[in-house]
Amino acid sequence: MTGLQGWLDQPGVTIVLVGALVGVAASLLGAFLVLRRESMLSDAISHSVLIGIVLAYLLTGALDSPLHVVGAALAGLLTVWLTDVLVRSRRVKSDAAIGLVFPALFAVAVLLINVYARDVHLDTDAVLLGEIGFAWLDVVRVGPLEVARSLLTMLVITLVNLAFVVFLYKELKLATFDAMLATALGFRPGLVGYALLALVSVTAVGAFDAVGAILFVAFVIVPPTAAYLVTDRLWRMLVLGCLVAVGSSVGGYALALSFDVSIGGAMASTTGVFLLLALIVGKHGIVARALRRRTPGPPPSILRERETGGAP
Amino acid sequence: MHHSNARVRHHVTPHPLVRVLAFVLFVTVAWSATAQAQADATTQPLAVVATTGMVADMVIEVGGPCVDVVALMGPGIDPHLYRASAGDVDRLGRADLIVYNGFNLEGQLGSVLDAVGRRTPTLALAEAIAATLVSEDQLLEGEDEFEGSTDPHLWGAVDLWGRGADVVAATIADLRPACADDVRTRASAYVAELAALHAWALASTASVPEAERVLITSHDAFAYFGAAYGFDVAGIEGISTESEASIADIRETADLVVEAGVRAIFIETTISPRTIEAVQAAVRDRGTEVAIGGALFGDAMGEAGTAEGTFVGMVRHNVVTVVTALGGQVAPWPDALSGWAEAWNLR
């Protein structure tokens, strides 16, 4: 036990673990967002949860309460729902709907801070930029151990996301690939989609303390995108995405130390390094594609004769 | 103590690859390293991480050779908006003592530090000073309607700030009993210096004509300064710089400048000068002129290695700038601080 505590007392260990958990939790869900072409919803959600946090603060008067998570998750769902309403009205396209909803919610949140909490430490920067470097300072006691609060939060969120993806793997895959068939077979693709985005909102809240909104977006989108260039299997895309996230956390921390810069920023930037790698070595990357274009493709396959069926 | 900046640690940056390998090593041998660090802890100087330059300066002056001080928020860094770098985090992790200002000056870091204390001893200097005060009236409240927000810019009143020396001395003595006598001597010497500085500031500011005693800056960082030296103060932004200035803020400030016939307004080194320039333009439109009196050190001190990089030099700069711009006469520099002035080649 003292050995484990000794580990956890190292700031670097906690920081890398928190970063890795944020990355895994985010990229597990991100894989489906990328495949559903809803990547930018993560950006919208990560901004508009500010209003949930502000309202929770105004209701409770506390800067740190469980209501914040609830408020933020609800704000995330509100964003998704409003976007959905706009799209279904068929007056605006989905991308414009996203761009209309989250700045408005964000503006309301900023004005609420302006009017009701001018001198209170409830800043937009903290939400947008976060600070993983301080994660290890804030500890809670769990049995015999003292663990960083965000490590604990992110562990729970990661496990929930993992359970969601594992137990609903088949449903998520079908709803993402062919929502029409999912409907026909009685799976509720809309419901599955909302559950996915609710978890994205919760993960966003959990990730704020650690890396902030924009870097959270990097972890949602970039690792799955890099994996998407490398593999042709969904489960491998999920696993690879997680590996990229973990690698970015470790590598980003090392880079941040060597250049003495923001840890969260370096971690998110490192996901870009992996994407670059995927573009070069991936079988769907730029290099592979250029090579394929130069060498003539295989001749069109000759269809095999059917073995059964058909009228005699 | 006059060459205090020399002790601010310079870290060497090795090749990135070396750092990556070192990191892996660091993780694998993590706990044996902790044990090692604890073994030779008592013989080394106390590793202190201070947040702002003002706090760091106080610890350096009082701690002397007993401490090894690193300041996180260097010159030009707005503590309200500070972002940590990996090196800062590393330094925080290795610190034997963390000294910070408190009262939410450090934004996110402060709120985290408020909650800790198990791992590393912490001292919130401004809050500790506040605790020594007999009268609550000396503390200034934020303009917010929420309870309990205290203006954190305590160092503006040099006499108040001087009370911190004993607090710092007591804290260091607790952690390094061998240093106890040394730091107490240094603390009382520093208190005397600051008392002289305070008297000089009082004398200088007293020369500013009654009608000119209005101090307008980018944000509300000078309330304690104003209370101590008899200025009405107004900042365009609130106590924290986190919310942006509104049009009404600019207009009201401009109206105030015109009404009070203010002849100079001041930018701050940590804040974009645009709001002050906007006030200047608005005043010009109202038919009068207001000068920009210069840049004051509000939330951070000057560059390391310059006189303004010390607390004494920062106060000196602010007082000289304000007094000169508002038509006063700077008092002669006190003898008690002549040693300081010589060290920086100032006469």
Added chain:
Amino acid sequence: MELLALFSDFTVRTVAIGAALVGAVAGVLGSFALLRQQILLGDTLSHAALPGICLGFLIAGSRRLEPILAGALVSGALAALLVLLLTRTTRIKTDAALGVSLSLFFAFGTVLLTYLQRHAGAAQAGLDAFLFGQAAALVPRDLVVLAVVGGASLLVVVLGWKELKVTTFDADFARSLGRPVVLIEFVLTVLIALAVVIGLQLVGVILMVALVIAPAAAARQWARRLEGMVVLAAVFGAASGVVGALVSASYRGLSTGPVIVLVASAFVVVSLLLAPERGVAWQLMHALAQRRSLRAHRVLVDLYRLAQDHDDLDYASEQGMLDAYFGGPTGHVLRRLERRGLVSRAQHMPEEGTHWILTGDGRRQARELLTPFGERDAAVDGATP
């Protein structure tokens, strides 16, 4: 009245004019982005400005506006290029490419910010103001920059109007006409980046996104032609700027940027509700009317078919039976049809309930409904004795 009085104030006027300039330019360029379904490019460009701001500062060594704006413009253009590269040469879709570009550029920007914080000393102070907006701090000198940059981009739009229009509507067609589509797309992207960059210091990153999208989306609801849409978007954008500035000036503590965005969003909401044909209110009424006439038509047809089944065109159907046949209450529909003279009540024995008969008009209309394309007249009539 009071708001107008505010306009005589120097600061209010400066900010309002600046906001109007940014709003108008953003509205015009946003219209093209909206129609080309590239609207979130504005989001990406806004965030991608951060590393450019830092690099512009690093290279120039000062906080002067021009190098920083240039840096922001260059990094915005690079981000757009990355999006283009990812979508054109790999199977990555647009949304993911935008997200990748946005988050990576911004992440790199935060890295640069901390680097500057450590290494650039006091000079870097307030660099964030370029990103998070400081509308109230506009001075006349800024207005000149805004007017020159904004005017130049509008001039490009006017001069290249035909090319922009045809590329926006149908890029393939434009290509077939031999237009330099790639160049036009590039110019358009640079112009949007320019609008974003000049707007950043006014309203900040996130809110700049709204200023690109909202006026264009609101204008889209009213206009039928590109010309009208662009002009209207410019008007909406400018109006958002002016109204936002006036409103924020009248209450202490209201930041100008968010108020401008909320005003622009209000334009969208009102447009969505009220615009003719496209408006939600109009659509709801239309749908209601449709549903009502649909119900009426079906009751008519049901009556007609029941009459046919009984080989008696004057057959009186009992209302309860009609309810069952129709699958719901028909009383109010029948009463409405009665008012229009298409059905009439038949007096039967009182305890049996109301009976209804098709009038001559009603029969004609029912037959018309059953024979939408004329060809089946013969068939239907043939079946009628």
Added chain:
Amino acid sequence: MAGRALGMGGGMEPAVIGARQADGTNGSHEPAFALHVEDLTATYSGDAVLWDVDLNVPPGVLAAIVGPNGAGKSTLLKCVIGAMRPAAGHVYVFGHPYRRQRHRVAYVPQRTSVDWDFPTTALDVVTMGLYGRLGWFRVPRRRETDEALQALALVGMDAYAERQISQLSGGQQQRVFLARALVQDADLYLMDEPFAGVDATTERAIVDLLKDLRARGKTVVAVHHDLQTVATYFDWLALLNVRLIAQGPVTEVYTPEHLRAAYGPRVVLLGVGGHAPQP
């Protein structure tokens, strides 16, 4: 079997009236219609895309739904499977609401409606057909994989089982979709444009497959856009243009008058009217 089919949707026959009063079972144990659509009206933001459509497809036929672009053909299928809520009307599959008959229906969406870059294999796509049988949470196992492989073999695609789906040609992708429907072993197959964008060989293979399904007593309802082939591929036809123009055996419905009613007077047709199409 064609004798069971109705005339022209005018709705005069007693059979229709009977169907309207009950739930489409026509009183007997075996339902009269594989697919029975009643008074179906569907709107997109107020504008009707389907208006008061009555469709009665008898069991055991190869039925085509034909009409011009925007005629509401795909919308009709969407309403059947519950992907779109109609403004009015009811749908019955073998005499019951669709929700209770899911296991008897296989649906083949338009090939272009999915993202073929999706990271998955042909075999995996076919296995998706069995998800309905598995229900929530249960995962496909060996048995499902074997069934999927057999279905792939039926369409001559078993050699491509492990191929990523974007590496398949359009025709091959359509075959994978058909295999996915086959593996469901349904009684009613709903297909949205099964012949769109496929090569001639695949088209012939699909036709053979459809006829095989008919021989096994299955019912197929396919949205089709090719007027030239409709009479040779299908034996039952519904002409749709927002309203139902006509429905019944191809021989009766595939007439110049009806086609003109559906497509307008300028439609040019080869071999219509004169000769009876081969079933």
